[in-house]
Amino acid sequence: MWDERVPVHVAGSFYDLDGFRTRRDDLRDFETAEVGDVTGKSLLHLQCHIGTDTLSWAHRGAARVVGLDFSAPAVEAARALAADLGYGPDRATFVTSDVYDAPAAVPEPSYDIVYTGLGALCWLPDIRRWAETAASLVAPGGFLYLAEFHPLTESLDDETGTRIVHDYFARDAQVYEEPGTYADLDAVTVHNRSVEWQHTLGDVVSALAAAGLRLEFLHEHDVSVFPRFRNFEVRDGYHRFPADHPRIPLIYSLRTRKD
Template identity: 70%
Template sequence: MLTHKGPEDWRAANRAMWDERVPLHLASDYYDQDGFRRRRDVIRDFEVAEVGDVTGRTLLHLQCHIGQDTLSWVHRGAAHAVGLDFSEPAVEAARATAAELGIGPDRATFLAADVYDAAEAVAASATAPDTYDVVYTGIGSLCWLPDIRRWAETAASLIAPGGFLYLAEFHPLTDALDDESGSRIAHDYFSRDAWVDESPGTYTDFSAPTVNNRRVEWQHTLGDVVSALAATGLRLEFLHEHDMTMFQRFGSLERGDDGFYRLPAGRPRVPLMYSLKATRP
Protein backbone atom coordinates (compact mmCIF):
# COMPACT_ATOMS: atom_id res chain seq x y z
CA MET A 1 0.00 0.00 0.00
CA LEU A 2 1.52 3.29 -1.10
CA THR A 3 -1.23 5.57 0.23
CA HIS A 4 -1.27 6.23 3.97
CA LYS A 5 -4.18 7.47 6.04
CA GLY A 6 -4.10 10.34 8.49
CA PRO A 7 -6.18 13.02 10.20
CA GLU A 8 -8.39 15.08 7.90
CA ASP A 9 -6.70 18.33 8.91
CA TRP A 10 -3.21 17.17 7.93
CA ARG A 11 -2.74 19.63 5.07
CA ALA A 12 -4.10 22.66 6.92
CA ALA A 13 -2.08 21.82 10.04
CA ASN A 14 1.14 21.36 8.11
CA ARG A 15 0.63 24.52 6.08
CA ALA A 16 -0.01 26.61 9.21
CA MET A 17 3.09 25.12 10.84
CA TRP A 18 5.31 25.91 7.83
CA ASP A 19 3.81 29.38 7.30
CA GLU A 20 4.69 30.38 10.85
CA ARG A 21 8.25 29.11 10.55
CA VAL A 22 9.18 30.98 7.38
CA PRO A 23 10.32 34.17 9.18
CA LEU A 24 12.20 32.07 11.73
CA HIS A 25 14.05 30.29 8.95
CA LEU A 26 14.79 33.51 7.08
CA ALA A 27 16.40 34.94 10.22
CA SER A 28 18.29 31.77 11.17
CA ASP A 29 21.98 30.94 11.02
CA TYR A 30 20.97 27.61 9.47
CA TYR A 31 19.76 29.24 6.25
CA ASP A 32 22.11 32.25 6.54
CA GLN A 33 20.28 34.44 4.06
CA ASP A 34 23.05 37.06 4.05
CA GLY A 35 25.60 34.39 3.21
CA PHE A 36 23.35 32.98 0.52
CA ARG A 37 23.02 36.39 -1.13
CA ARG A 38 26.82 36.43 -1.42
CA ARG A 39 27.43 32.81 -2.42
CA ARG A 40 24.17 32.14 -4.27
CA ASP A 41 24.78 28.41 -4.02
CA VAL A 42 23.86 25.87 -1.32
CA ILE A 43 23.71 22.68 -3.40
CA ARG A 44 25.56 19.79 -1.76
CA ASP A 45 28.59 18.34 -3.57
CA PHE A 46 27.06 14.87 -3.94
CA GLU A 47 23.98 16.38 -5.59
CA VAL A 48 26.13 18.37 -8.01
CA ALA A 49 27.94 15.18 -9.01
CA GLU A 50 24.75 13.15 -9.40
CA VAL A 51 22.55 15.73 -11.13
CA GLY A 52 25.32 16.85 -13.46
CA ASP A 53 25.57 20.02 -15.49
CA VAL A 54 22.26 21.91 -15.67
CA THR A 55 23.49 24.63 -18.00
CA GLY A 56 20.72 25.58 -20.42
CA ARG A 57 18.26 23.15 -18.86
CA THR A 58 14.83 23.74 -17.34
CA LEU A 59 14.39 22.59 -13.74
CA LEU A 60 11.38 22.21 -11.46
CA HIS A 61 11.96 22.13 -7.70
CA LEU A 62 9.02 20.57 -5.87
CA GLN A 63 8.48 21.62 -2.22
CA CYS A 64 11.07 24.38 -2.54
CA HIS A 65 10.44 26.17 0.80
CA ILE A 66 12.19 29.59 0.71
CA GLY A 67 13.84 28.93 -2.64
CA GLN A 68 17.55 28.73 -1.86
CA ASP A 69 18.09 25.45 -3.71
CA THR A 70 15.97 26.63 -6.64
CA LEU A 71 18.00 29.82 -7.02
CA SER A 72 21.23 27.86 -6.59
CA TRP A 73 20.42 25.86 -9.72
CA VAL A 74 19.89 29.15 -11.58
CA HIS A 75 23.31 30.24 -10.36
CA ARG A 76 24.66 26.95 -11.71
CA GLY A 77 23.33 27.71 -15.18
CA ALA A 78 19.76 26.46 -15.37
CA ALA A 79 17.94 28.28 -18.17
CA HIS A 80 14.76 28.49 -16.10
CA ALA A 81 14.12 27.09 -12.62
CA VAL A 82 10.64 26.88 -11.14
CA GLY A 83 10.13 26.47 -7.39
CA LEU A 84 6.80 25.25 -6.03
CA ASP A 85 5.64 25.17 -2.42
CA PHE A 86 2.30 25.10 -0.62
CA SER A 87 3.34 27.84 1.82
CA GLU A 88 2.53 31.26 0.38
CA PRO A 89 4.87 33.08 2.82
CA ALA A 90 7.70 30.79 1.72
CA VAL A 91 6.98 31.49 -1.95
CA GLU A 92 6.80 35.24 -1.27
CA ALA A 93 10.18 35.02 0.48
CA ALA A 94 11.67 33.13 -2.47
CA ARG A 95 10.39 35.74 -4.90
CA ALA A 96 11.85 38.51 -2.74
CA THR A 97 15.25 36.81 -2.64
CA ALA A 98 15.21 36.36 -6.42
CA ALA A 99 14.43 40.05 -6.86
CA GLU A 100 17.27 41.01 -4.51
CA LEU A 101 19.65 38.92 -6.61
CA GLY A 102 18.40 40.48 -9.83
CA ILE A 103 16.90 37.22 -11.10
CA GLY A 104 13.72 37.85 -13.07
CA PRO A 105 10.73 35.55 -13.68
CA ASP A 106 12.23 34.56 -17.03
CA ARG A 107 14.95 32.71 -15.08
CA ALA A 108 13.20 31.83 -11.80
CA THR A 109 9.46 31.43 -11.25
CA PHE A 110 7.93 30.61 -7.87
CA LEU A 111 4.45 29.10 -7.57
CA ALA A 112 2.27 28.68 -4.49
CA ALA A 113 0.53 25.31 -4.81
CA ASP A 114 0.19 21.92 -3.21
CA VAL A 115 2.69 19.46 -4.65
CA TYR A 116 -0.15 17.20 -5.80
CA ASP A 117 -1.47 20.14 -7.85
CA ALA A 118 1.90 20.93 -9.43
CA ALA A 119 0.86 20.07 -12.98
CA GLU A 120 -2.16 22.36 -12.82
CA ALA A 121 -0.14 25.18 -11.25
CA VAL A 122 2.54 24.93 -13.92
CA ALA A 123 -0.05 24.91 -16.70
CA ALA A 124 -1.73 28.02 -15.28
CA SER A 125 1.52 29.98 -14.98
CA ALA A 126 2.41 32.54 -17.62
CA THR A 127 6.17 31.99 -17.20
CA ALA A 128 6.67 28.36 -16.14
CA PRO A 129 7.50 25.76 -18.83
CA ASP A 130 5.04 22.91 -19.26
CA THR A 131 7.65 20.14 -18.76
CA TYR A 132 11.22 20.03 -17.43
CA ASP A 133 14.59 18.53 -18.16
CA VAL A 134 15.09 18.03 -14.41
CA VAL A 135 12.51 17.59 -11.67
CA TYR A 136 14.39 18.01 -8.40
CA THR A 137 13.11 17.32 -4.89
CA GLY A 138 13.85 15.85 -1.53
CA ILE A 139 15.78 16.33 1.73
CA GLY A 140 12.88 16.25 4.14
CA SER A 141 10.03 16.52 1.63
CA LEU A 142 8.43 13.10 1.21
CA CYS A 143 7.53 12.73 4.89
CA TRP A 144 4.85 15.41 4.47
CA LEU A 145 2.98 13.44 1.80
CA PRO A 146 0.52 10.62 2.52
CA ASP A 147 0.21 9.36 -1.07
CA ILE A 148 3.59 8.46 -2.56
CA ARG A 149 2.05 7.01 -5.72
CA ARG A 150 0.23 10.24 -6.52
CA TRP A 151 3.47 12.15 -5.87
CA ALA A 152 5.35 9.93 -8.32
CA GLU A 153 2.65 10.28 -10.99
CA THR A 154 2.66 14.07 -10.60
CA ALA A 155 6.45 14.32 -10.80
CA ALA A 156 6.66 11.97 -13.78
CA SER A 157 4.02 13.94 -15.70
CA LEU A 158 6.22 17.04 -15.55
CA ILE A 159 9.40 15.45 -16.93
CA ALA A 160 10.20 16.20 -20.58
CA PRO A 161 11.22 13.28 -22.85
CA GLY A 162 14.82 12.43 -22.03
CA GLY A 163 14.60 14.35 -18.76
CA PHE A 164 14.81 12.92 -15.27
CA LEU A 165 13.68 13.08 -11.66
CA TYR A 166 16.39 13.52 -9.04
CA LEU A 167 15.53 12.82 -5.41
CA ALA A 168 17.84 13.16 -2.40
CA GLU A 169 16.15 12.22 0.85
CA PHE A 170 16.66 11.03 4.40
CA HIS A 171 16.80 7.24 4.51
CA PRO A 172 13.61 5.68 5.93
CA LEU A 173 15.69 3.30 8.03
CA THR A 174 16.55 6.26 10.28
CA ASP A 175 12.88 6.48 11.29
CA ALA A 176 13.12 2.97 12.73
CA LEU A 177 16.23 3.59 14.88
CA ASP A 178 16.36 4.93 18.43
CA ASP A 179 16.90 8.67 18.72
CA GLU A 180 19.75 8.51 21.23
CA SER A 181 22.29 6.20 19.63
CA GLY A 182 20.89 5.18 16.26
CA SER A 183 22.10 1.68 17.04
CA ARG A 184 18.95 -0.33 17.71
CA ILE A 185 15.56 -0.85 16.09
CA ALA A 186 13.03 1.09 18.16
CA HIS A 187 10.20 1.72 15.70
CA ASP A 188 8.33 -0.18 12.99
CA TYR A 189 10.01 0.37 9.61
CA PHE A 190 6.82 -0.68 7.81
CA SER A 191 4.44 1.52 9.81
CA ARG A 192 1.59 3.03 7.80
CA ASP A 193 0.33 5.23 10.61
CA ALA A 194 0.53 9.00 10.47
CA TRP A 195 2.89 10.52 13.00
CA VAL A 196 1.29 13.52 14.74
CA ASP A 197 3.48 15.80 16.83
CA GLU A 198 2.87 19.11 18.56
CA SER A 199 6.35 20.06 19.72
CA PRO A 200 7.12 23.79 19.57
CA GLY A 201 10.14 25.27 17.83
CA THR A 202 11.74 24.34 14.54
CA TYR A 203 14.84 22.58 13.26
CA THR A 204 16.65 25.92 12.97
CA ASP A 205 15.84 26.82 16.60
CA PHE A 206 14.31 24.17 18.84
CA SER A 207 13.66 26.75 21.56
CA ALA A 208 11.78 29.22 19.34
CA PRO A 209 8.33 30.14 20.72
CA THR A 210 5.75 28.98 18.18
CA VAL A 211 1.97 28.69 18.14
CA ASN A 212 1.09 26.43 15.18
CA ASN A 213 2.85 23.28 16.31
CA ARG A 214 0.60 20.48 15.09
CA ARG A 215 2.25 18.60 12.24
CA VAL A 216 1.46 15.32 10.51
CA GLU A 217 4.11 13.17 8.84
CA TRP A 218 4.41 9.75 7.22
CA GLN A 219 7.30 7.41 6.58
CA HIS A 220 7.76 5.75 3.18
CA THR A 221 9.90 2.67 2.75
CA LEU A 222 12.58 2.65 0.10
CA GLY A 223 10.62 -0.07 -1.71
CA ASP A 224 7.49 2.08 -1.81
CA VAL A 225 9.33 5.05 -3.30
CA VAL A 226 11.08 3.01 -5.99
CA SER A 227 7.94 1.03 -6.81
CA ALA A 228 5.87 4.21 -7.15
CA LEU A 229 8.36 5.67 -9.61
CA ALA A 230 8.68 2.42 -11.56
CA ALA A 231 4.90 2.26 -11.96
CA THR A 232 4.98 5.57 -13.86
CA GLY A 233 7.25 4.13 -16.54
CA LEU A 234 10.35 6.03 -15.45
CA ARG A 235 13.63 4.10 -15.73
CA LEU A 236 15.74 3.96 -12.57
CA GLU A 237 19.30 5.01 -13.41
CA PHE A 238 20.74 4.65 -9.91
CA LEU A 239 19.87 4.34 -6.24
CA HIS A 240 22.67 5.43 -3.94
CA GLU A 241 22.71 5.05 -0.16
CA HIS A 242 24.85 7.43 1.88
CA ASP A 243 26.47 7.08 5.30
CA MET A 244 26.03 10.78 6.12
CA THR A 245 23.14 13.09 6.89
CA MET A 246 22.39 16.82 7.09
CA PHE A 247 21.79 17.19 10.83
CA GLN A 248 22.35 15.43 14.14
CA ARG A 249 19.50 12.96 13.76
CA PHE A 250 20.94 10.82 16.57
CA GLY A 251 22.86 11.92 19.63
CA SER A 252 25.77 9.70 18.65
CA LEU A 253 26.40 11.33 15.26
CA GLU A 254 29.55 13.38 14.80
CA ARG A 255 29.98 16.30 12.41
CA GLY A 256 32.82 16.01 9.91
CA ASP A 257 34.92 18.67 8.24
CA ASP A 258 32.58 18.50 5.24
CA GLY A 259 29.63 19.58 7.40
CA PHE A 260 27.84 16.21 7.25
CA TYR A 261 27.02 14.05 10.27
CA ARG A 262 28.13 10.42 10.50
CA LEU A 263 28.28 7.62 13.03
CA PRO A 264 31.52 7.50 15.03
CA ALA A 265 34.50 5.78 13.44
CA GLY A 266 34.61 2.09 14.34
CA ARG A 267 30.85 1.69 14.57
CA PRO A 268 29.02 -0.38 11.95
CA ARG A 269 27.53 2.01 9.42
CA VAL A 270 23.92 2.22 8.25
CA PRO A 271 22.48 4.37 5.44
CA LEU A 272 21.37 7.78 6.68
CA MET A 273 20.38 9.29 3.31
CA TYR A 274 19.67 8.04 -0.19
CA SER A 275 19.49 9.55 -3.65
CA LEU A 276 18.09 8.32 -6.93
CA LYS A 277 17.72 9.31 -10.54
CA ALA A 278 14.84 8.13 -12.70
CA THR A 279 14.71 8.99 -16.41
CA ARG A 280 11.82 9.36 -18.85
CA PRO A 281 12.72 7.33 -21.98
Protein backbone atom coordinates in the same frame (compact mmCIF):
# COMPACT_ATOMS: atom_id res chain seq x y z
CA MET B 1 2.80 25.27 10.93
CA TRP B 2 5.06 25.91 7.93
CA ASP B 3 3.81 29.47 7.46
CA GLU B 4 4.79 30.27 11.06
CA ARG B 5 8.27 28.80 10.65
CA VAL B 6 9.18 30.71 7.50
CA PRO B 7 10.23 33.92 9.35
CA VAL B 8 12.32 31.81 11.75
CA HIS B 9 14.09 30.16 8.82
CA VAL B 10 14.58 33.43 6.95
CA ALA B 11 16.15 35.15 9.97
CA GLY B 12 18.12 32.25 11.43
CA SER B 13 21.60 30.83 11.00
CA PHE B 14 20.51 27.43 9.66
CA TYR B 15 19.77 28.78 6.17
CA ASP B 16 22.06 31.80 6.65
CA LEU B 17 20.45 33.86 3.90
CA ASP B 18 22.96 36.69 4.31
CA GLY B 19 25.72 34.21 3.58
CA PHE B 20 23.70 32.61 0.80
CA ARG B 21 23.41 35.92 -1.01
CA THR B 22 27.21 35.80 -1.31
CA ARG B 23 27.89 32.09 -1.91
CA ARG B 24 24.68 31.52 -3.97
CA ASP B 25 24.98 27.75 -3.72
CA ASP B 26 23.82 25.45 -0.90
CA LEU B 27 23.68 22.15 -2.78
CA ARG B 28 25.35 19.04 -1.43
CA ASP B 29 28.37 17.71 -3.33
CA PHE B 30 26.74 14.37 -4.12
CA GLU B 31 23.69 16.16 -5.57
CA THR B 32 25.70 18.28 -7.98
CA ALA B 33 27.77 15.26 -9.05
CA GLU B 34 24.73 13.06 -9.62
CA VAL B 35 22.56 15.65 -11.37
CA GLY B 36 25.44 16.78 -13.55
CA ASP B 37 25.71 19.87 -15.70
CA VAL B 38 22.45 21.84 -15.71
CA THR B 39 23.62 24.55 -18.10
CA GLY B 40 20.79 25.59 -20.38
CA LYS B 41 18.29 23.22 -18.74
CA SER B 42 14.87 23.92 -17.31
CA LEU B 43 14.42 22.70 -13.74
CA LEU B 44 11.33 22.35 -11.55
CA HIS B 45 11.84 22.08 -7.79
CA LEU B 46 8.87 20.52 -6.02
CA GLN B 47 8.34 21.48 -2.35
CA CYS B 48 11.00 24.19 -2.58
CA HIS B 49 10.41 25.93 0.80
CA ILE B 50 12.25 29.31 0.73
CA GLY B 51 14.07 28.58 -2.51
CA THR B 52 17.74 28.27 -1.58
CA ASP B 53 18.23 24.96 -3.41
CA THR B 54 16.14 26.17 -6.35
CA LEU B 55 18.28 29.27 -6.77
CA SER B 56 21.45 27.23 -6.30
CA TRP B 57 20.59 25.43 -9.55
CA ALA B 58 20.13 28.78 -11.27
CA HIS B 59 23.57 29.80 -10.03
CA ARG B 60 24.93 26.57 -11.53
CA GLY B 61 23.62 27.52 -14.95
CA ALA B 62 20.04 26.28 -15.28
CA ALA B 63 18.36 28.44 -17.90
CA ARG B 64 15.09 28.56 -15.99
CA VAL B 65 14.15 27.34 -12.53
CA VAL B 66 10.65 27.05 -11.11
CA GLY B 67 10.03 26.44 -7.41
CA LEU B 68 6.72 25.24 -6.01
CA ASP B 69 5.60 25.16 -2.39
CA PHE B 70 2.26 25.10 -0.58
CA SER B 71 3.28 27.80 1.90
CA ALA B 72 2.58 31.28 0.54
CA PRO B 73 5.02 32.95 2.99
CA ALA B 74 7.75 30.53 1.85
CA VAL B 75 7.08 31.40 -1.79
CA GLU B 76 7.18 35.12 -0.99
CA ALA B 77 10.52 34.63 0.78
CA ALA B 78 11.86 32.73 -2.24
CA ARG B 79 10.74 35.49 -4.61
CA ALA B 80 12.41 38.12 -2.46
CA LEU B 81 15.63 36.10 -2.36
CA ALA B 82 15.57 35.68 -6.16
CA ALA B 83 15.17 39.43 -6.55
CA ASP B 84 18.07 40.05 -4.17
CA LEU B 85 20.24 37.82 -6.36
CA GLY B 86 19.16 39.58 -9.56
CA TYR B 87 17.03 36.80 -11.02
CA GLY B 88 13.96 38.06 -12.83
CA PRO B 89 10.80 35.95 -13.32
CA ASP B 90 12.07 34.81 -16.72
CA ARG B 91 14.95 33.06 -14.91
CA ALA B 92 13.43 32.10 -11.53
CA THR B 93 9.71 31.71 -10.87
CA PHE B 94 8.03 30.61 -7.64
CA VAL B 95 4.42 29.46 -7.37
CA THR B 96 2.15 28.52 -4.46
CA SER B 97 0.45 25.15 -4.82
CA ASP B 98 -0.09 21.79 -3.22
CA VAL B 99 2.42 19.47 -4.86
CA TYR B 100 -0.34 17.17 -6.09
CA ASP B 101 -1.78 20.11 -8.06
CA ALA B 102 1.57 21.09 -9.58
CA PRO B 103 0.68 20.43 -13.26
CA ALA B 104 -2.01 23.12 -13.13
CA ALA B 105 0.17 25.58 -11.20
CA VAL B 106 3.52 25.65 -12.98
CA PRO B 107 4.12 27.81 -16.06
CA GLU B 108 5.34 25.06 -18.42
CA PRO B 109 3.90 21.58 -18.98
CA SER B 110 7.26 19.79 -18.61
CA TYR B 111 10.88 20.30 -17.57
CA ASP B 112 14.27 18.81 -18.38
CA ILE B 113 14.83 18.13 -14.67
CA VAL B 114 12.32 17.66 -11.88
CA TYR B 115 14.11 17.92 -8.55
CA THR B 116 12.99 17.15 -5.01
CA GLY B 117 15.34 17.84 -2.10
CA LEU B 118 15.78 16.58 1.42
CA GLY B 119 12.87 16.35 3.83
CA ALA B 120 9.97 16.53 1.37
CA LEU B 121 8.36 13.11 1.01
CA CYS B 122 7.48 12.55 4.67
CA TRP B 123 4.78 15.25 4.42
CA LEU B 124 2.90 13.41 1.65
CA PRO B 125 0.23 10.78 2.39
CA ASP B 126 0.12 9.26 -1.11
CA ILE B 127 3.51 8.42 -2.62
CA ARG B 128 2.03 6.88 -5.79
CA ARG B 129 0.07 10.04 -6.54
CA TRP B 130 3.22 12.07 -5.95
CA ALA B 131 5.21 9.88 -8.35
CA GLU B 132 2.52 10.14 -11.05
CA THR B 133 2.40 13.92 -10.64
CA ALA B 134 6.17 14.33 -10.73
CA ALA B 135 6.56 11.96 -13.71
CA SER B 136 3.96 13.91 -15.69
CA LEU B 137 6.16 17.00 -15.41
CA VAL B 138 9.35 15.38 -16.75
CA ALA B 139 9.98 16.17 -20.41
CA PRO B 140 10.76 13.22 -22.74
CA GLY B 141 14.48 12.52 -22.39
CA GLY B 142 14.55 14.37 -19.07
CA PHE B 143 14.83 13.00 -15.56
CA LEU B 144 13.59 13.23 -12.00
CA TYR B 145 16.23 13.49 -9.29
CA LEU B 146 15.40 12.86 -5.66
CA ALA B 147 17.59 13.22 -2.57
CA GLU B 148 15.87 12.23 0.65
CA PHE B 149 16.51 11.15 4.21
CA HIS B 150 16.74 7.37 4.39
CA PRO B 151 13.58 5.83 5.91
CA LEU B 152 15.68 3.39 7.92
CA THR B 153 16.67 6.24 10.25
CA GLU B 154 13.06 6.61 11.39
CA SER B 155 13.13 3.08 12.80
CA LEU B 156 16.09 3.71 15.13
CA ASP B 157 16.43 5.24 18.57
CA ASP B 158 17.19 8.97 18.62
CA GLU B 159 20.09 8.70 21.06
CA THR B 160 22.61 6.42 19.34
CA GLY B 161 20.90 4.99 16.26
CA THR B 162 21.76 1.45 17.33
CA ARG B 163 18.37 0.05 18.39
CA ILE B 164 15.30 -0.60 16.25
CA VAL B 165 12.42 1.01 18.15
CA HIS B 166 9.86 1.77 15.42
CA ASP B 167 8.20 -0.30 12.70
CA TYR B 168 9.94 0.29 9.36
CA PHE B 169 6.83 -0.77 7.45
CA ALA B 170 4.36 1.43 9.37
CA ARG B 171 1.96 3.23 7.04
CA ASP B 172 -0.21 5.10 9.56
CA ALA B 173 0.01 8.87 9.84
CA GLN B 174 2.27 10.05 12.64
CA VAL B 175 0.96 13.15 14.44
CA TYR B 176 3.34 15.33 16.43
CA GLU B 177 2.91 18.37 18.68
CA GLU B 178 6.41 19.81 18.92
CA PRO B 179 7.40 23.47 19.32
CA GLY B 180 10.40 24.91 17.54
CA THR B 181 11.86 23.83 14.22
CA TYR B 182 14.78 21.79 12.93
CA ALA B 183 16.40 25.13 12.11
CA ASP B 184 15.99 26.47 15.66
CA LEU B 185 14.96 23.98 18.35
CA ASP B 186 14.38 26.80 20.84
CA ALA B 187 12.16 28.94 18.62
CA VAL B 188 8.89 29.96 20.25
CA THR B 189 6.04 28.66 18.07
CA VAL B 190 2.27 28.35 18.44
CA HIS B 191 1.21 26.14 15.53
CA ASN B 192 2.98 22.92 16.41
CA ARG B 193 0.83 20.12 15.02
CA SER B 194 2.41 18.22 12.14
CA VAL B 195 1.49 15.02 10.34
CA GLU B 196 4.05 12.76 8.67
CA TRP B 197 4.04 9.49 6.74
CA GLN B 198 6.73 6.84 6.37
CA HIS B 199 7.59 5.77 2.82
CA THR B 200 9.98 2.84 2.51
CA LEU B 201 12.67 2.77 -0.13
CA GLY B 202 10.71 0.06 -1.94
CA ASP B 203 7.56 2.21 -1.89
CA VAL B 204 9.33 5.16 -3.51
CA VAL B 205 11.17 3.21 -6.21
CA SER B 206 8.13 1.12 -7.07
CA ALA B 207 5.93 4.23 -7.31
CA LEU B 208 8.33 5.90 -9.73
CA ALA B 209 8.60 2.74 -11.85
CA ALA B 210 4.81 2.43 -11.96
CA ALA B 211 4.65 6.04 -13.15
CA GLY B 212 6.74 5.12 -16.19
CA LEU B 213 10.17 6.36 -15.13
CA ARG B 214 13.28 4.23 -15.62
CA LEU B 215 15.68 3.98 -12.68
CA GLU B 216 19.25 4.97 -13.60
CA PHE B 217 20.77 4.71 -10.12
CA LEU B 218 19.98 4.49 -6.43
CA HIS B 219 22.75 5.57 -4.08
CA GLU B 220 22.92 5.51 -0.29
CA HIS B 221 25.02 7.96 1.73
CA ASP B 222 26.37 7.71 5.29
CA VAL B 223 26.05 11.47 5.94
CA SER B 224 23.29 13.80 7.05
CA VAL B 225 22.72 17.55 6.95
CA PHE B 226 21.39 17.89 10.51
CA PRO B 227 22.03 16.17 13.87
CA ARG B 228 19.47 13.40 13.42
CA PHE B 229 20.99 11.34 16.25
CA ARG B 230 22.32 12.82 19.46
CA ASN B 231 25.74 11.18 19.12
CA PHE B 232 26.42 12.75 15.72
CA GLU B 233 29.56 14.78 15.17
CA VAL B 234 30.42 17.11 12.31
CA ARG B 235 33.17 16.02 9.94
CA ASP B 236 33.91 17.27 6.43
CA GLY B 237 30.88 19.53 6.51
CA TYR B 238 28.35 16.78 7.27
CA HIS B 239 26.74 15.32 10.38
CA ARG B 240 27.99 11.77 10.90
CA PHE B 241 28.15 8.99 13.46
CA PRO B 242 31.40 8.79 15.43
CA ALA B 243 34.21 7.11 13.53
CA ASP B 244 33.90 3.88 15.54
CA HIS B 245 30.11 3.63 15.02
CA PRO B 246 28.82 1.12 12.43
CA ARG B 247 27.76 3.01 9.34
CA ILE B 248 24.19 2.95 8.06
CA PRO B 249 22.56 4.86 5.19
CA LEU B 250 21.33 8.27 6.32
CA ILE B 251 20.39 9.75 2.94
CA TYR B 252 19.53 8.14 -0.38
CA SER B 253 19.46 9.64 -3.84
CA LEU B 254 18.12 8.38 -7.13
CA ARG B 255 17.65 9.45 -10.72
CA THR B 256 14.84 8.20 -12.94
CA ARG B 257 14.53 9.06 -16.64
CA LYS B 258 11.61 9.43 -19.02
CA ASP B 259 12.48 7.72 -22.30
